Amino acid sequence: MLDLFHYTFIVRGLEAGIIIAIIAPLIGMFLVLRRYSLIADTLAHVSLAGVAIGLLFKINALFTAIAAAVISSVAIERLRISKRVYGESALAIFLSGSLALAIVLISVANGFNVNLFNYLFGSIVTVKQSDVTIIGILGILVLVAIASVYKELVYLSFDEESAKVSGIPTRMLNILLIALAALTVSLAIPIVGVLLISALIVIPVVTALQLRVGFKQTIVIAEILSIFSVISGIVTSYYLNTSAGGTIVLIALLIFVIVYATKKR
Amino acid sequence: MKRILIILIFVTAFLTLSIALKLHYSPTTFSTAQSGTLKISASFYPLAFFAEQIGGQYVNVRTITPASAEPHDYEPTTQDIATIESGNLLILNGNVEPWGVKVHDILQGTNVTVVTAGAGLLTQQLVENGISTTDPHVWLNPHLAMQEAYVIEQAIAAKDPAHVAYYQQQLGKLTTTLDAIDTAYHTGLAHCSQSAFITSHAAFGYLASHYGLQQVAIAGLSPDAEPSGQQLADVSAFAKAHNVTYIFFESLVSPKLAETIAREVGAQTLVLNPIEGLTPNDSTAGKDYTSLMRDNLHNLELALQCTP
Structure with a gap:
């Protein structure tokens, strides 16, 4: 039955998938609490522009995606702080703007339409060994960064005003959080793809929040759900011959629906 | 916590059931009945046709690009890659398959031999918007198709030296057919x-x-x-x-x-x-x-x- 573990590319996909499943809800937790769920989607579109740049100049698309996402995450946050545009307008500008840039760059380079599909919907088949290493190293970086400012981030998530008053560098933290989100999003692209990434970041957290338990417990449950969705999604997609990214997200969504429907009022 | 566990068990059961149903109704990869034959994956139809003609009864050929899909933009599914990895030989044309380069990385460390049938035959360039691309469509010229068939025969024979004489004979038949088309x-x-x-x-x-x-x-x-x-x-x-x-x-x-x-x-x-x-x-x-x-x-x- 479990013949799929003989295949090296599936093992690679699982490795990368599990690393992402670990960091995604961690970032997602803070994003969801701060009503920032859509930033993941925006950053994913920005990463697509980064991927297009990478493909155009024949650089490793993972690096250009990370660079594009991190740089624009800072820009989005600055635009939001400036208060000259609404927060979600800033997201909309970057979301459609970067998609426009991506599609123009793609038509300039005409000839990688096929690769594009991989980036839009993910494909564990495309994960190379070097990608797993990069995802692993950067994943640890995200974990360490979150752990080192964990307390401040929690404070910030629940009460930004008093966090500011009590001397926490809220601006720096906000930018750090979004930059980490950008990093996570770009890392997750090969597995679930640009269009589905925010689901992996947001859905397990939202599901866990339904249970109304403590902060740490919510994170633990979100982690379990996310890892479960990724592993079962990859295994199921292999046997059903479906897209891995889509299957992962649908499983996460199925769990959410069940949890929501069976919730004690 | 307990509820989550129950839900996860439920979801696992549901997924297992759907997998079981799927496997029951449409088993994939090479049929195991014909063991002892050479398992060949061909990226798309003409290559599979050549391989089948040459290999005859000793090979089991699977075409990766499904019928009615375009090989220029087909992306192999996870199962396709698994099929390739479980075979002995993968035949590519070169420059048609968008996954042709990547598959070499994927197959590293396995015993699948990748043969690019069109290697060395792709001599024509096509300039589009100032970018020149190599034209891969050699199989539409019977003359070049013969050379692809020869490359495929060499690859099959190298994998299964016991039946070299048979393969050569089959290649001869195929070459005659292609020659007749050329004359026509x-x-x-x-x-x-x-x-x-x-x-x-x-x-x-x-x-x-x-x-x-x-x-x-x-x-x-x-x-x-x-x-x-x-x-x-x-x-x-x-x-x-x-x-x-x-x-x-x-x-x-x-x-x-x-x-x-x-x-x-x-x-x-x-x-x-x-x-x-x-x-x-x-x-x-x-x-x-x-x-x-x-x-x-x-x-x-x-x-x-x-x-x-």
Whole structure:
């Protein structure tokens, strides 16, 4: 039955998938609490522009995606702080703007339409060994960064005003959080793809929040759900011959629906 | 916490059930019944056809690109890659398969041999928007198809030296068939009133140059590349200037473009099959590579107004 573990590319996909499943809800937790769920989607579109740049100049698309996402995450946050545009307008500008840039760059380079599909919907088949290493190293970086400012981030998530008053560098933290989100999003692209990434970041957290338990417990449950969705999604997609990214997200969504429907009022 | 556990168990059971059902109704990968045969994956139809002809009873060939999908933009699924990895040999054409480069990385450390049948044969370039791309469509020229068949035979024989004599004999038969097609093209296209033909996708470059024809393509080397308005206008002008009466389209992609031009210049449309896949209709009609090559010849003779 479990013949799929003989295949090296599936093992690679699982490795990368599990690393992402670990960091995604961690970032997602803070994003969801701060009503920032859509930033993941925006950053994913920005990463697509980064991927297009990478493909155009024949650089490793993972690096250009990370660079594009991190740089624009800072820009989005600055635009939001400036208060000259609404927060979600800033997201909309970057979301459609970067998609426009991506599609123009793609038509300039005409000839990688096929690769594009991989980036839009993910494909564990495309994960190379070097990608797993990069995802692993950067994943640890995200974990360490979150752990080192964990307390401040929690404070910030629940009460930004008093966090500011009590001397926490809220601006720096906000930018750090979004930059980490950008990093996570770009890392997750090969597995679930640009269009589905925010689901992996947001859905397990939202599901866990339904249970109304403590902060740490919510994170633990979100982690379990996310890892479960990724592993079962990859295994199921292999046997059903479906897209891995889509299957992962649908499983996460199925769990959410069940949890929501069976919730004690 | 307990509830989550119950839900996860429920979801696992549901997924396992769906997998079990799927495996029960449509088992994938190579059928294990024919053990002892060489398991060959071919990226798309003509290569699979050559491999089957050469390998005969000793090989089990699977085509990666499914019937009625376009090999230029088909992405292998996880199962396809698993199929490739569980086989002995993978035959690529080179430059058609977008996954051709990547698959080498994926197959590193496995005992699957990758053979690129078109290696060294892709000599023609096509310039699109100032970017020159190598034309991969060698299998449409019977002469080059023979060389691909030879490369495939060498690869199969190297994997299974016990049946070399058989493979050589089969290659001989295939070469004779291809030779006959070549002769038919030479004689059929010898006296034509026109030499230029318009196709929707630039797949017939090697065929055209071999038989002294001129191919004008509406789109580029990849069948789904959208031509600009300017390109469409140029092709229409060409068609008008040369009194082209037939515009070719192909079976696997929409005939929209060919029809647009045909309407524009008052021509009719005809199929010129790039033989990149065998549609379910083709297979039920008992078509194969050789009969499709002959159909193409027939339609070319019609379009170029050839007299025997």
